[in-house]
Amino acid sequence: MSQLETALSAADENLPSSLETLFELVKIPSISTDPEYKDECQRAGTYLSDYLNTLGFEASVRPTSGHPMVVGHYNGAGEDAPHVLFYGHYDVQPVDPIELWDDDPFDPKIQERNGSKVITGRGTSDDKGQLMTFVEACRAYKETAGKLPCNIVILFEGEEESGSPSLQPFLESHKDELKADFALVCDTGMWDKQTPAIPTSLRGLLGEEVTIHAADRDLHSGLYGGSAANPITILSRIIGDIHDADGRITIDGFYEGVEETPDHIKEMWKGLGQSDQDFLGEIGLSENFGEKGRSYKELTWARPTAEINGIIGGYTDDGFKTVIPAEASAKISFRLVGKQDPDKLRVAFRKFVNDRLPSDCTASFKEHGASGGIQLSYDSPLIKKAMSALSDEWPKPAVLVGGGGSIPIVGDFQTFLGMDSLLVGFGLADDQLHSPNEKYELNSFHKGIRSWIRILHELSGN
Amino acid sequence: MSQLETALSAADENLPSSLETLFELVKIPSISTDPEYKDECQRAGTYLSDYLNTLGFEASVRPTSGHPMVVGHYNGAGEDAPHVLFYGHYDVQPVDPIELWDDDPFDPKIQERNGSKVITGRGTSDDKGQLMTFVEACRAYKETAGKLPCNIVILFEGEEESGSPSLQPFLESHKDELKADFALVCDTGMWDKQTPAIPTSLRGLLGEEVTIHAADRDLHSGLYGGSAANPITILSRIIGDIHDADGRITIDGFYEGVEETPDHIKEMWKGLGQSDQDFLGEIGLSENFGEKGRSYKELTWARPTAEINGIIGGYTDDGFKTVIPAEASAKISFRLVGKQDPDKLRVAFRKFVNDRLPSDCTASFKEHGASGGIQLSYDSPLIKKAMSALSDEWPKPAVLVGGGGSIPIVGDFQTFLGMDSLLVGFGLADDQLHSPNEKYELNSFHKGIRSWIRILHELSGN
Numbered sequence: 001m002s003q004l005e006t007a008l009s010a011a012d013e014n015l016p017s018s019l020e021t022l023f024e025l026v027k028i029p030s031i032s033t034d035p036e037y038k039d040e041c042q043r044a045g046t047y048l049s050d051y052l053n054t055l056g057f058e059a060s061v062r063p064t065s066g067h068p069m070v071v072g073h074y075n076g077a078g079e080d081a082p083h084v085l086f087y088g089h090y091d092v093q094p095v096d097p098i099e100l101w102d103d104d105p106f107d108p109k110i111q112e113r114n115g116s117k118v119i120t121g122r123g124t125s126d127d128k129g130q131l132m133t134f135v136e137a138c139r140a141y142k143e144t145a146g147k148l149p150c151n152i153v154i155l156f157e158g159e160e161e162s163g164s165p166s167l168q169p170f171l172e173s174h175k176d177e178l179k180a181d182f183a184l185v186c187d188t189g190m191w192d193k194q195t196p197a198i199p200t201s202l203r204g205l206l207g208e209e210v211t212i213h214a215a216d217r218d219l220h221s222g223l224y225g226g227s228a229a230n231p232i233t234i235l236s237r238i239i240g241d242i243h244d245a246d247g248r249i250t251i252d253g254f255y256e257g258v259e260e261t262p263d264h265i266k267e268m269w270k271g272l273g274q275s276d277q278d279f280l281g282e283i284g285l286s287e288n289f290g291e292k293g294r295s296y297k298e299l300t301w302a303r304p305t306a307e308i309n310g311i312i313g314g315y316t317d318d319g320f321k322t323v324i325p326a327e328a329s330a331k332i333s334f335r336l337v338g339k340q341d342p343d344k345l346r347v348a349f350r351k352f353v354n355d356r357l358p359s360d361c362t363a364s365f366k367e368h369g370a371s372g373g374i375q376l377s378y379d380s381p382l383i384k385k386a387m388s389a390l391s392d393e394w395p396k397p398a399v400l401v402g403g404g405g406s407i408p409i410v411g412d413f414q415t416f417l418g419m420d421s422l423l424v425g426f427g428l429a430d431d432q433l434h435s436p437n438e439k440y441e442l443n444s445f446h447k448g449i450r451s452w453i454r455i456l457h458e459l460s461g462n
Numbered sequence: 463m464s465q466l467e468t469a470l471s472a473a474d475e476n477l478p479s480s481l482e483t484l485f486e487l488v489k490i491p492s493i494s495t496d497p498e499y500k501d502e503c504q505r506a507g508t509y510l511s512d513y514l515n516t517l518g519f520e521a522s523v524r525p526t527s528g529h530p531m532v533v534g535h536y537n538g539a540g541e542d543a544p545h546v547l548f549y550g551h552y553d554v555q556p557v558d559p560i561e562l563w564d565d566d567p568f569d570p571k572i573q574e575r576n577g578s579k580v581i582t583g584r585g586t587s588d589d590k591g592q593l594m595t596f597v598e599a600c601r602a603y604k605e606t607a608g609k610l611p612c613n614i615v616i617l618f619e620g621e622e623e624s625g626s627p628s629l630q631p632f633l634e635s636h637k638d639e640l641k642a643d644f645a646l647v648c649d650t651g652m653w654d655k656q657t658p659a660i661p662t663s664l665r666g667l668l669g670e671e672v673t674i675h676a677a678d679r680d681l682h683s684g685l686y687g688g689s690a691a692n693p694i695t696i697l698s699r700i701i702g703d704i705h706d707a708d709g710r711i712t713i714d715g716f717y718e719g720v721e722e723t724p725d726h727i728k729e730m731w732k733g734l735g736q737s738d739q740d741f742l743g744e745i746g747l748s749e750n751f752g753e754k755g756r757s758y759k760e761l762t763w764a765r766p767t768a769e770i771n772g773i774i775g776g777y778t779d780d781g782f783k784t785v786i787p788a789e790a791s792a793k794i795s796f797r798l799v800g801k802q803d804p805d806k807l808r809v810a811f812r813k814f815v816n817d818r819l820p821s822d823c824t825a826s827f828k829e830h831g832a833s834g835g836i837q838l839s840y841d842s843p844l845i846k847k848a849m850s851a852l853s854d855e856w857p858k859p860a861v862l863v864g865g866g867g868s869i870p871i872v873g874d875f876q877t878f879l880g881m882d883s884l885l886v887g888f889g890l891a892d893d894q895l896h897s898p899n900e901k902y903e904l905n906s907f908h909k910g911i912r913s914w915i916r917i918l919h920e921l922s923g924n
Contacts, residue, residue, distance in 0.1 A: 033780065033781030033782065035780065094781075097680075205684070205784070207784075214747065215745040217897050217898070218559075218897040218898070220896045222797060222865075222867025224745070225752075225795075226753070226758075226761035226762050226866070227742065227752060228745060228751060235698070240701070240703070243695070276689070283690060284677050284679075285677055286822040287820060287821060289688075289690060289820065290688035291688070296688075300687065305683075305688040307695075307784075308698065308775075309784055310775065310776035310787075311694050311698070311773055311776060314773060315771055316773070316793075317496065317558075318496065320771065321555060321556060321772065321793075322667070322669075322771055322795055323896050324771070325771075330694070331782055359748070360749055369782070404684045404686070405682060405684025429685070434680065434682045434783065434785050
């Protein structure tokens with residue numbers, strides 16, 4: 001057997017123990033948005049660092065002002081070998097609404113779902129299962145070849161799901177330690193179960209929280225209703241104003257830096273199949289909600305959005321309370337594409353809100369992260385090698401797609417370390433990311449490990 | 463001393479023990495909207511029933527399918543004496559947001575606030591303090607005269623703050639027991655600290671809860687945003703549509719049965735003083751929010767409204783979650799005046815919502831009570847007697863006003879028992895009803911007791 005084949009077959013044999021390691025990691029409820037889980041985030045970081053050390057990395061947990069980073073180095077591939085940085089995140093989304101989970105989100109299991117074996121639990125797909133595919137690929141390669149084919153620096157973050165407040169300062173202050181030829185980022189998905197995909201465009205994210213303040217106290221809606229300002233009504237009107245009748249966002253200057261997708265790319269996307277009805281049908285819907293006259297692929301891969309992610313105000317428990325609350329608030333995220341400037345748009349959004357307030361009401365704002373969109377080159381050698389390695393592993397050849405979700409790290413690597421990123425991941429559309437009953441296909445995990453072995457091998461030119 | 467003077471002076475001497483009785487009642491957290499407090503509601507009912515029995519009433523706690531009623535009878539005034547029904551409610555509003563209370567809401571205290579002695583705690587003003595003014599008036603009269611001047615049936619409800627689901631069936635099935643010449647209802651306020659007021663118009667209430675359902679699960683706003691319907695956005699747009707630019711409600715047929723207030727009544731209201739700026743200034747606001755070109759008195763006493771009392775959807779805890787939720791919901795109340803038909807308007811509201819849904823989304827509704835507005839005659843003998851008695855007790859003569867809050871019982875007494883109601887209460891605008899730090903003026907309690915002694919005496923023609 002060739003070295004590649006030997007490593008692939010080691011990965012197959014390792015699978016049971018690879019799953020055990022993943023399960024231990026998933027069992028740690030490392031919810032980064034909730035301060036109550038701070039210690040669990042630390043524990044997840046330590047677990048990964050310890051494990052990397054057993055594989056021949058020099059790894060350690062690095063404190064930040066938030067949740068820690070894990071950094072691991074492997075430099076035994078020789079001077080001529082490529083030097084790559086691998087990025088993943090060990091933090092996970094909150095689990096609410098917990099009552100909709102069929103199982104404990106932090107007690108992973110292998111189960112049969114829709115005819116596939118899947119690994120269930122929060123973080124199995126986003127991103128613990130994914131990052132472990134790379135780690136386990138390194139393990140199998142090292143075990144069989146005695147060394148890795150590339151020099152590798154691993155960076156695991158613990159704040160990806162909460163806007164990555166510590167990431168940029170950390171990249172800035174660890175530039176020399178982290179700089180590599182390019183980055184590998186494993187936080188994306190397959191096109192379908194047979195077809196691996198490499199996203200070449202990614203949407204950025206601008207997060208805002210707005211609170212409308214009206215009276216200085218909660219009011220009885222009978223005594224004051226009709227006269228006193230209702231902050232829920234004001235907030236709803238503002239939200240209602242964000243889109244026009246054609247679904248376009250009305251915030252001043254919002255579309256500056258947004259380019260139309262070239263026709264040949266749209267044609268390629270069309271060739272991938274999956275109609276709007278297919279895509280929406282899977283989630284119980286049937287018509288696109290955003291800008292009129294565009295396909296779901298364009299809407300989610302290449303167009304900016306404004307989404308209300310949360311809203312709260314007044315009495316929301318069982319029963320009824322005839323109250324006009326003193327305030328109401330909403331969490332709003334904007335997906336950004338092309339050259340949209342998140343900082344400018346934050347200012348424009350705040351002006352948009354303030355322009356719509358009655359003179360005796362005020363708005364306060366809280367920022368939740370900002371990153372621009374990413375557009376990668378379609379034909380770099382790096383992407384070609386990855387396409388080739390992935391096409392060898394999976395039943396169908398790899399395809400180039402767009403990514404609807406933000407992976408701000410890609411922009412940060414560009415800005416702070418001057419590195420391009422190769423995005424490879426093995427998630428599927430029905431993995432229930434950020435939702436109850438998150439899962440990761442057992443096949444994604446297994447062939448994901450094998451895919452990274454092939455990619456590392458291909459990159460090294462062996 | 464006349465009998466009246468003797469009874470008034472007994473009320474003065476009784477004050478410390480009257481307060482003790484009230485405090486014991488306030489200490490019972492009888493929150494009717496929250497099923498967790500079911501036993502506490504029962505306890506409050508039993509407490510009142512036991513106390514009425516010590517005063518010479520034949521009282522008992524009557525089970526309903528919700529919280530119990532308390533009914534007490536006194537028939538010792540003689541055949542020629544008037545027969546009155548007194549109504550109050552022993553249930554209270556929830557206390558959230560609890561962190562804004564300066565003291566435990568269920569540990570009442572007498573404190574100095576803005577130069578007045580006040581009784582603090584949930585329900586002190588709405589409605590435990592108010593109902594106790596009547597009970598303690600009966601006690602003082604009975605102690606001194608040996609009997610009460612009127613035959614009295616007392617009815618205390620335990621579901622006023624949660625839409626009174628059991629009230630109508632109870633009135634219907636206890637018609638003969640409860641029927642009196644007229645009702646006395648103590649759930650209203652003074653015009654100001656010196657001036658008692660009798661409301662002659664009251665707004666009704668239509669409560670609705672609407673939930674918008676979009677995708678069949680929570681979605682990642684990156685992967686689906688731009689394509690999948692966002693129920694928070696849809697709900698906000700619908701709420702934003704309820705009023706037009708002039709603050710008028712746009713629901714079809716909404717203003718059917720609404721009459722303009724006669725000019726002379728508006729003039730009388732104007733003569734009461736307190737400008738819009740005064741009224742709104744007290745709560746940190748400065749301009750009317752509702753229909754343009756009307757005073758706050760007209761807006762809150764004589765015009766219908768649509769108020770959002772609560773809204774919730776998506777992620778609302780600390781931090782941020784890039785989710786498009788499967789659903790979002792709002793609690794909405796309409797204040798009704800004149801001859802607006804609540805049942806017709808419920809249908810019209812639901813149609814209004816359904817007309818604004820994308821074809822792949824649905825709305826579900828939950829009803830929370832319905833009662834029409836009330837308009838009493840300005841010059842009945844009953845109101846004249848009450849005006850005279852109140853004017854004797856307080857520094858300034860009593861005035862006729864409108865009431866912004868719903869007192870559905872008044873309509874129910876009319877419908878089920880064929881009785882008019884006299885509305886007398888001693889609350890003040892700054893009592894923080896339904897808000898943190900609710901209070902009742904010690905003076906309202908003391909002179910309230912004295913006022914009822916005078917009213918009962920006047921009604922009996924003694």
